[in-house]
Amino acid sequence: MNPSNKVTALKGVGRDLARKLEEMDMLTIADVLEHVPFRYDDFVTGSLTEAIHEDKVKFTGQVQSEALVRYYGKGKNRLTFRLLVEDRYSVTVTMFNRAFYKDQLKLGEEVTVSGKWDLHRMTISATELQFGAIEGELTPVYSLKGDMRMKTFRRVVELAFAECEALEERIPENIRKTYRLLDRMTMLRRLHFPTTRQDLTTARRSYVYEECLYFQLKLQTLRLGKRKGQGLALPLFQQEIDQFIATLPFPLTGAQKRVTDEILADMHRPERMNRLLQGDVGSGKTVVAAIALFAAVRANKQGALMVPTEILAEQHASSLAPLLEPLGIKVGLLTSSVKGKSRLLLLEALRQGKIDVLVGTHALIQDTVVFKDLHLVITDEQHRFGVEQRKRLRAKAEQADVLYMTATPIPRTLAISVFGDMDVSIIDEMPAGRKEIETYWAKPEQIDRVFGFVEKELLLGHQAYVITPLIEESESLDVQNAIELHVLLTERFSTHQVGLMHGRLSSSEKDDVMQAFKENQVQVLVSTTVVEVGVNVPNASIIVIYDAERFGLAQLHQLRGRVGRGATQSFCILIADPSSDTGKERIKTMTETNDGFKLAEKDLELRGAGNFFGTEQSGLPRFILTDPALDIQVMETARNDAVRLLRSDAFWQHPEYAVLRRYIEQQGLLDGERIE
Structure with a gap:
């Protein structure tokens, strides 16, 4: 049977079951075959006497007693029966919401049950029951939607394999031979029905290579395609650039000089720049961006800088304006707060080229925003924007050079996946005079000592952040909330001003609070993580983070970076419950290093790739098994x-690579011509 046939072609798949499959985006037989398990239950199948308490077990035996069903709650039930295992052990089997088995279980019938073993009670809390003896120890578990049952879907998979003999190969035979990969049908069959761990390992290895190759083909086509055509070699007025650098209030570090040279060299080439600038918190990425923007404007082009929050947009605009506007370069600010006549005037000035550099939030990608001659597009904390948002900003200039910046250090293991289509520049040196932030772990019962230390810093004329995860009380999380904490600290620090910042304030309210903190009218700022990125108050010397075990390492590092921005010694105090093992490991790591890249590697190790950026970040590719x-x-x-x-002739000419070529074309990455 053709794998492209609809699922209704399978015997036993009626209209109702087909509807359930359609809810899971499975319309064809191939869709079913390619929906691989996301994990496997590895049940112990040895002798009952060898089973360990609370192990997952699988036993075959004979039904020894009539099944009893007890109903409780709203529509809930519990089924129990006795099972004779190994012809000598009487075991109680308990199953929840499986009343329908009552009439199916016959005395003396052979069944296999899988579940959790309670050695003390000689009971199996079974999650699965199958009639007859079942061979094999690995049970596939699928991601399902709606009211599709695991057992039903497994039966559909069996039907699909019974009817379908072959699938189109996605990896050419010569590559499969080189790496000893399985053909596609064998690979999928072993993933769905593994009999041994070795079978599963071999199948997974083949699947992961396939996923990686297709992902990299897409990435490298983008990368190589961006290098050809449509670029513009920007004239660089090096003498003026050098003079601009000399006017900066502080000398560039060696790392800043290196990455500036890399960016300017890209802008001078006829290919489009596609570069990622990584720099730890406080390493000076904004100054590098200012130099690149200056170079673009001096070549009679416009520049744009898109950032994720209004606070950060305002800060960047206020940082860039003093550097650029004395030289006749007009800096504009566009956020959702700019409305009415002010917005219309700004957009008209942009269209006429009277604004040279536009800083803003995602408001920059709206259709009404039209540049006269945009050339340099910079995105800060780029992983916070979706792919489509970044693409729409790029689309405002056909020949634009693109620079992505991030203060979230990306581990090498993720950088190759997420940013493999970019050149990478790293600022790995901090500005001179910066002292390393001292980080301490305090337990909740030590809070009085912590605030005693905060008070000492305040009396020295410094300022403090106090960070809490939530705005209001949560029924599900026992955390200190910002509003309650603000009341508490207003009383605790009665001789100082205590401000409150959180995401539910209006833009103008946030501006007022932040401005008051910058001007030292507010000495203690209680805030949620809205201050995580980019806020710059050099006089703030201490940050206290409540419930620190609830944050990832990358976020803790970002928050810690709000202090240590001046010449005075700064401190970070993490208030954390030591009962969480993962939380304990994070806090311990934070106290041991200030190196963002080391922390990023540790964060990846502790949280896994899927959670490194958070579930909403679309910069991270969605892999199935990789x-x-x-x-x-x-x-x-x-x-x-x-x-x-x-780069090979064979790939573009030989029929063996037709499937791979077709994939690239289907992605809309080619216009029918080869890329070099």
Whole structure:
């Protein structure tokens, strides 16, 4: 049977079951075959006497007693029966909401049950029951939607394999032979029905390479495609650029000079720049961006800087204006707060070229925002924007050079996956005179001592942040909230001004609070993580973070970076419950290093690739079985293979690579011509 046939072609798949499959985006037989398990229950199948308390077990036996059903609650039930195992042990089987088995279980009938073993009570809390003896120890578990049952879907998978003999190969035979990969049908069959761990390992290895190769083909086509055509070699007025750098209030570090040279060299080439600038908190990325923007404007072009929050947009605009406007370069600010006549005047000035550099939030990508001659597009904390948002900003200038900046250090193991289509520049040196922030772990019962220390800093004329995860009380999380904490600290620090900042304030309210803090009219700022990125108050010397175990390492590091921005010694105090093992490991790591890249690697290790950016971040590719942290070698191999293929004559001419070529074309990455 053709795998492209609809699922209704399978015997036993009626209209109702087809509807349930359609809810899971499975319309064809191939869709069913390619929906692989996300994990496997590994049940112990040895002798009952060897089973360990609370292990997952699988036993075959004979039904020894009539099944009893007890109903409770609203529509809930519990089914129990006795099972004779190994012809000598009488075991109680308990199943919840499986009353329908009552009439199916016959005395003496052979069944296999899987579940959690209670050695003390000689009871199995079974999650699955199958009639007859079942071979094999690995039970696939699928991601399902709606009211699709696991058992029903497994039966559909069996039907699909019974009816379908072959699938189109996605990896050419010569590559499969080189790496000893399985053909597609064998690979999928072993993923769905593994009999041994070795079978599963071999199948997963083949699947992961396939995922990585297709991902890298897309990435490298983008990368190589951006290098050709449509670029513009920007004239660089090096003498004026050098004079501008000399006017900066502080000398560039060696790392800033290096990355500036890399960016300017890209802008001078006829290919479009596509570069990621990584720099730890406080390393001076904004100054590098200012130099690049100056170079673009001196070449009679416009520049744009898009950032994720209004606070950060306002801060960047206020940082850039004193550097650029004395030289006749007009800096504009566009956020959702700019409305009415002010907005219309700004947009008209932009269209006429009277604004040279526009700083803003995602408001920049709206259709009404039209540049006269945009050339340099900079996105700060770029992983916070979706792919489509970044694409829409780029689209406002066909020949634009693009620079992405991030203060979130990306581990090498993720950078190759997420940013493999970019050149990467790293600022790995902090400005002179910066002292390393001292980080301490305090337990909740030590809070009085912590605030005693905060008071000492306040008496020295410094300022403090106090960070809490939530705005209001939560029924599900026992955390200190910002509003309650603000009341508490207003009383505690009665001789100082205590401000409150959180995401539910209006833009003008946030501006007022932040401005008061910058001007030292407010000495203690109680805030949620809205201050995580970019806020710059050099006089703030201490940050206290409540419930620190609830944050990831990257976020803790970002928050810690709000202090240590001046010449005085700064401190970060993490208030954390030591009962969480993962939380304990994070806090311990924070007290041991200020190196953002080391912390990023540790964060990846503790949280996994899927959670590194948070579930909403679309910069991270969605893989099915590939783990970028664990499968880095496969990803690197696939990357090298993709580059080699795209640059070879055989790839563009030989029928063997037709499937791979078709995939690239379907992605809309080619206009029918080869890329070099």
